[in-house]
Amino acid sequence: MEEWRPIFSRFRLIIVKDPDLEEVKIPEGFDVCVYTESDIVKVIGSTKASLFSGYSVRYFGYLVSNKKYTIAIDDDCSPAKTKDGDLVDIVAQHLNNLKTPATPFFFNTLYDPYQKGTNFVRGYPFSLRGGVPCALSCGLWLNCADYDAPTQALKPDMRNTRYVDAVMTVPLKSMMPMSGVNIAFDRELVGHAMLPALKLVKEGKVRWETKEDVCCGLVVKTVCDHLKLGVKTGIPMGEALEGSPIVKSRKVIKELEICGFTMMFVLDVSQFPNSDLCGLVLHGSV
Structure with a gap:
């Protein structure tokens, strides 16, 4: 600390x-x-x-x-530094993401147009430049990236060493997982969906075993799409400590099956009439 x-x-x-x-x-x-x-x-x-x-x-x-805004950082995540060596103010950057609009309906190739030093690209519809409220900010991190267990086992020495000073809105209808290592959200908008949606029995003591945040991300993104809210990913960046996963083939297969089932469930639910969507997603996840 x-x-x-x-x-x-x-x-x-x-x-x-x-x-x-x-x-x-x-x-x-x-x-x-x-x-x-x-x-x-x-x-x-x-x-x-x-x-x-x-x-x-x-x-x-x-x-x-x-509080209206909740920011969560894992205990094994430390502050990152910018390319200039300055300490990243992870709170200020998350709040900036949440307090500025998101643009899920039309992709801006200049990344987040509300960040300092950027704007809307030529051809971006003026009718959409007002954006929508941002409900979730997913930060990234350096060093030991959030790979799944099979990837970490196959590439144990892979490290993320690139500091990318950019943030972008996840497009409408694009599914995404979520990691609780470095996130922030607006409790008034999506707080009720931020729950351990799916947890494997006797697992979750190490990050690569957890699946509840991955599944929670699928649910929250679907809810945001329905409510016309935005999700951003990119900065702020933290730095995660080392990890050394031990992979068992049976567990890996089970994880892949569950993640595949959850994604198909969320995609199927998104086809229901709008009036039923949120209730079905939240009930199914809890």
Whole structure:
């Protein structure tokens, strides 16, 4: 947390302790509210508390937050630096993404036209330049990128070393996964959809085992398309620590089957009449 002090010390932090981990040590000087397993049981109930364990504890933080904008950073993610060596203000960049419109209906080849130093490309319809509200900002990260287990096993030395100073809107009807390592969202717009939609039994203790955020991304993007909201991806960038996955063929096959089923489910649901879409997607995911 010391690395994040210049950025996080200005804000109230919610830390959710994984029941299987040791005591959390928090340096002085932070405005922190720590939630433990007993808090999860008190709010969720003992029968559902297991949903909020491992990497899924982040979703309990989403649940108890009462702010309009929620920004989530994994504990193994550290601040990145720009090409000039400046510390990336991950909060300011996420807020800028969420507070400026998104452009999902017509792709702007100059990336996000609302970022400093860019604008709409020639030929972009003036009727669409007002954009739509942005509900979700998906940041990226350097070093150990968020590959799935088979990819990490085949290419264990692959690292992301390119700092890309750009952000773009994910186009309408384009499906996407989501990672909770570095994201921000507008709770008033999509907070109800930010839940551990699908969790594999006895998994989720390491990032490459988790599938709930991938499936949650499919659901949230479908909801955003229906509600005419936008999703952005790109900056801000963080830096993830090293990982060393151990892959079992049976588990990998199961993960691929589940992800394929979930994608087909969301695509099928998106064909329903508009009045039924959101209810069906959220009910199916929870």
